[in-house]
Amino acid sequence: MKNLVREPQQLRSIEKKNKIIEAGYALFSEVGYYGTNTAEIAKRAGVSTGIVYGYFQDKRDILICVLEIYINKVFDPFLKLIDKLSSPVNYEEVIPKMIDQAIKTHKNNRKIHEALHSLASADEAVGAEFIELEDNITLQIGEKLQHLGEKIENPMEKIHLAMDMIQSFSHEYVFDKHDYIDYFVMREMVTKTIVGLFKN
16 A cells, blocks of 8 residues: 655654554544544644654555554464464364454454444545455465365365454454354354365
């Protein structure tokens, strides 16, 4: 995703820029993107509004940097799980770990997740970043399974479907919380369904 963010060279300038991004991250989490303005970000970061505009064209440029940080927070834990896979893959063990990691990621980043996802349909660049995240996770898992010699028919379709199910369950578990649903039972159902995809 291209933007016109100025990249500072001096340590002090880098620290100021990072403080602005951190302030944006915090405020977008607390009051949402549209509920935040550049002056508030500057105040939270402890800099002048002019300093903010020295690094960023506008609030949206800060949003893009915040989104990149968020995506790394989401992607890195899954990448570690993928890296640990060994042959033969024990799907009964791996799938619950992925489900638990997805739940943990959504819980730990709940507010910023809601703020960013609410922009995905309205902002083409934000939506594209989330699609790219899905693609990266799917492709990394596919490459790892192929490297391990796992023989799976239609692997990319199954991986993508599995990730959609994990994502959907995590949203349900963290955000929706229906009183009439036993989430332990649902988690077991999701696990068995996904395991069945890869063992058939």
